[in-house]
Every structure is written in structure tokens, then in C-alpha cells.
Amino acid sequence: MKLNFRLSLTITAAAAAPLAVFALWSSSGGAGYAAAAAAVLASFFSVRAVLRGMGRPLENMSETVKSFRTSDYKLASPLPKTGWPETAELISSLNRLMLELSAYRAFHLNQVVEERAKAQALIETISDAILLVDDRGRLIHSNKLALKVLKVPEEEQDISLPASVGEEPFRPVLAALMDSSDNYVKAEVAVLGSGQGSPVERDYRVMSRQFQMAAFKRPGRVIVIRDVTVEKEIESARETFFHMITHDMRAPLTSIQGYAQLLEKDLPLSARSGKCLHAIMNSSVRLNGMIEDILNTIKLEKGDMKLSTEELDANALCGRVFELYEPLAARKNIALSAPAAPGPLPFKGDGRLLERVISNLVGNSLKFTPSGGRVILSCGGGAGTVVFSVSDTGPGIPPDRHKEVFDKYSQLEEHKYMGFGLGLAMCKMAVELHGGDISLESQEGKGSKFTFTIPEARKDA
Numbered sequence: 001m002k003l004n005f006r007l008s009l010t011i012t013a014a015a016a017a018p019l020a021v022f023a024l025w026s027s028s029g030g031a032g033y034a035a036a037a038a039a040v041l042a043s044f045f046s047v048r049a050v051l052r053g054m055g056r057p058l059e060n061m062s063e064t065v066k067s068f069r070t071s072d073y074k075l076a077s078p079l080p081k082t083g084w085p086e087t088a089e090l091i092s093s094l095n096r097l098m099l100e101l102s103a104y105r106a107f108h109l110n111q112v113v114e115e116r117a118k119a120q121a122l123i124e125t126i127s128d129a130i131l132l133v134d135d136r137g138r139l140i141h142s143n144k145l146a147l148k149v150l151k152v153p154e155e156e157q158d159i160s161l162p163a164s165v166g167e168e169p170f171r172p173v174l175a176a177l178m179d180s181s182d183n184y185v186k187a188e189v190a191v192l193g194s195g196q197g198s199p200v201e202r203d204y205r206v207m208s209r210q211f212q213m214a215a216f217k218r219p220g221r222v223i224v225i226r227d228v229t230v231e232k233e234i235e236s237a238r239e240t241f242f243h244m245i246t247h248d249m250r251a252p253l254t255s256i257q258g259y260a261q262l263l264e265k266d267l268p269l270s271a272r273s274g275k276c277l278h279a280i281m282n283s284s285v286r287l288n289g290m291i292e293d294i295l296n297t298i299k300l301e302k303g304d305m306k307l308s309t310e311e312l313d314a315n316a317l318c319g320r321v322f323e324l325y326e327p328l329a330a331r332k333n334i335a336l337s338a339p340a341a342p343g344p345l346p347f348k349g350d351g352r353l354l355e356r357v358i359s360n361l362v363g364n365s366l367k368f369t370p371s372g373g374r375v376i377l378s379c380g381g382g383a384g385t386v387v388f389s390v391s392d393t394g395p396g397i398p399p400d401r402h403k404e405v406f407d408k409y410s411q412l413e414e415h416k417y418m419g420f421g422l423g424l425a426m427c428k429m430a431v432e433l434h435g436g437d438i439s440l441e442s443q444e445g446k447g448s449k450f451t452f453t454i455p456e457a458r459k460d461a
Contacts, residue, residue: 057083061094068098073105129225135218137161137178149204149225161223167191173206177223183210202229239298246291253291257284282328289363292356293422300429307350307433314345314379314386321358322377325366334369336362338377345379347386347456349434354454357430358388360423361450365392369447384456385436391449397442405440427452
């Protein structure tokens with residue numbers, strides 16, 4: 001209020017002075033010259049007071065703010081408090097604001113530098129090659145290992161993928177990856193490197209996922225390149241071991257099943273001995289199924305599996321599996337049902353392999369469904385395909401594990417001691433070999449439903 005009043009009074013005096021001069025000039029002639037001169041002087045001093053009290057301080061403030069912005073928000077020295085008291089108070093507030101803004105910016109810049117150093121230390125510690133690229137393949141950031149694996153010179157300024165990649169086997173994979181619109185992409189690359197005496201082949205797994213670049217509103221990609229040479233060697237050794245041990249186990253297992261069947265057929269059995277004999281038979285059947293899963297998985301993965309196609313009926317196939325697992329379901333107090341589809345459902349396929357697929361799905365459901373639960377095996381047809389489904393009221397599978405359950409050796413943490421983790425992987429490969437597809441619907445706490453389709457007729461590969 002004081003500043004407004006003072007400013008209004010000064011401006012009014014300055015504006016009234018020329019009017020007073022004109023009035024005096026036109027009135028009493030020479031007698032008013034002295035009064036006119038006094039009015040002019042009053043106007044001059046009023047304008048000067050405004051300039052000194054507010055005009056020049058405001059101009060200094062404006063110049064200081066411009067300098068503050070152009071000098072990266074660093075205040076060289078505070079503005080001197082000049083002018084009217086109200087103007088000096090405004091200058092003081094501006095000084096305090098610029099100092100606080102400068103300190104705030106310095107603090108956040110230090111935080112950004114610190115976080116960047118942490119991120120750099122983290123990605124340099126990781127044993128995988130990490131790259132961050134924009135939607136055109138230009139490198140945003142990477143660790144040194146990535147440049148080394150791809151043979152990209154560190155001194156190169158404008159790095160883009162795959163043009164700057166010196167390791168030739170990676171080029172087509174990275175080109176396909178950059179052209180892909182999929183959110184997640186995975187590929188395998190074999191690179192022949194130099195070793196002691198002879199070339200050594202190293203295996204790499206390239207994984208990429210899209211991310212949204214905040215500055216450009218366009219998708220970039222995070223690329224991870226992992227050396228899986230040792231992992232593949234271990235996997236190969238594990239498969240060789242499985243193959244060897246399963247072949248060695250089949251002969252004694254066949255003897256156990258054969259003699260158990262003879263005992264059941266030729267000897268009078270009491271209730272207790274019959275129960276024990278049934279346990280032996282069921283365990284040997286389960287063990288034989290696990291052996292078949294291992295052998296089938298190895299053959300399917302290597303491409304050695306040849307289908308023995310024949311005319312099949314979906315209802316009959318489900319009926320055989322139902323008869324096999326009905327006693328186990330009864331012992332576990334689980335309601336197993338296999339409602340038949342109306343009419344025959346003929347199709348061509350490998351009966352032995354598909355029976356194993358359905359057995360795996362039903363066996364898994366019975367394994368994880370608690371007592372008092374329900375398992376339903378059903379089949380149907382439509383659009384040139386036969387559809388099989390197995391649903392249960394078990395614990396369900398988390399959404400982020402739906403695709404992973406079909407990978408080899410993949411098991412939920414709470415189920416890792418309940419088998420090899422090959423059953424669903426074998427099911428997926430067997431169904432796909434028939435030209436079909438398998439899927440999972442599941443909700444935690446409500447159960448799961450596995451569904452697979454087989455074409456009614458297919459051309460043998």
C-alpha cells in the first residue's frame with residue numbers, strides 16, 4: 001500500500017506539472033514564469049525519484065535474472081539493496097529465491113551424477129552385455145563388455161546397430177531384432193572365436209525388451225547378450241546322462257511290471273497284498289511315464305521324433321487315459337470325470353504320443369489338486385480341429401509363469417521336488433509336431449485349464 005501510494009503521488013505530481021506550466025503561461029504572462037519554472041523542476045525531480053526508487057532497481061533485477069539463467073542458474077553475487085524500502089525488500093526476496101534455486105539445482109545435479117555413477121557401476125559389474133538403443137538402433141548407453149562382445153570400437157562416437165557391429169554373426173540377429181515390433185524378442189547366436197590351438201565356438205543368447213523413451217515418446221530397446229556356452233554344455237551333459245540312465249532303467253522296470261502282472265494274475269491275493277501289488281504297478285507305470293517323457297523330449301528337441309500316424313478317435317483316447325487314472329483319483333478323493341463328446345471325433349495322429357500328452361496333463365492336475373477337488377478331461381471338435389482340455393480346481397499358476405511352465409526344467413518353487421519339469425515341455429513339442437497348439441488359462445486359488453488342439457487331418461512332414 002505504501003509503495004502504491006508513493007508511486008501514485010509521484011506520478012500524479014509529474015503528470016500535473018506540465019498542465020500547471022501551461023495554465024500559468026497562459027494566465028498572467030511574465031508573472032507566471034517563475035511558477036512555471038518551479039513546476040518543471042518539480043516534474044523533473046518527481047521522475048528522477050521514480051527512476052531512482054524503482055525504475056533502475058527493477059532494470060538491475062531484470063538483468064540479473066537473465067544473467068542467472070544464462071550462467072546455468074549460478075548467482076555470481078547478490079543484488080545490492082537499492083531504491084525505495086519496498087523495492088529493497090523485493091530485491092532481498094529475489095536474492096533469496098535465486099540462492100535457493102541455485103542450491104536446489106546443484107543438489108539435484110549431484111544426485112543425477114551419483115545415480116548415473118551407481119547405474120554405470122551396476123551394469124559394468126553384471127556379467128551380461130547390456131545395451132540401450134533408441135528406435136533407430138542408435139546407442140544410448142552400454143557397458144564395456146557389450147562393445148567388446150560385438151567388436152565395436154570404444155572410441156567410435158556415433159554407434160548404431162547393426163552397422164557398427166564388427167562381429168558378423170550378430171549382425172543379422174540384431175537387424176531382425178530392430179525390425180521386430182514384438183515387445184520381447186529372443187534369439188541364439190553361435191560365434192567362432194580363437195582358442196588355444198583350435199577355434200572355439202561360443203554360444204550367446206540375445207534377449208531384448210522394448211521400453212518407452214520419455215523424451216521422444218517412442219519405443220527404445222534394452223538388449224542383453226548372455227554367454228550361455230557353459231549352460232549349453234551342462235544341458236548337453238544332463239541330456240546325455242538322462243538318455244543313458246533311462247535306457248539302463250527300462251530293462252529292470254519292464255521286469256518289475258511283468259512279474260507284478262504275473263503275481264496279480266496267478267496268485268490269490270489278500271486285501272493287503274493286493275493293495276501292495278497295486279502300489280507297485282502304479283509306481284512302475286509312473287516311473288515308466290517319466291522315462292518316456294525324458295526320451296520323447298530329447299527326440300522332439302533334436303528333431304529325431306517321427307510320428308506314427310493312424311486313425312484315432314478323441315473320445316476313445318480320453319477314455320483310455322480316464323481308465324488309467326481313475327484309481328489314483330479315487331485314492332486321493334478327487335472327482336475325475338471324462339464326459340464323452342456327442343458322436344465320434346475322428347482325426348489322424350500318433351496315438352501313443354498323444355496319449356502320453358493327455359496323461360501328463362491329467363497326472364499333473366491330480367498331483368496338485370487337493371483332496372475333495374475336481375479334474376475334468378474333455379474333448380470336442382470344430383473348424384477342422386479336435387480340442388482336448390484338462391481343467392482342475394488346484395492352486396493355479398501365477399500369470400507371469402504361464403508361458404514359462406512350458407519350458408524345460410521349469411517348475412514352481414514349491415513343486416521343484418515333484419519331478420524333472422519335462423512333462424509340459426514334452427507336451428508342447430509333441431502338440432506342435434502334430435501341427436497343433438497348446439495354451440493355459442489359470443487363476444491363483446481357482447485352478448488351471450490346459451487346452452490343446454490337433455488338426456483333424458495333416459500332411460506328414
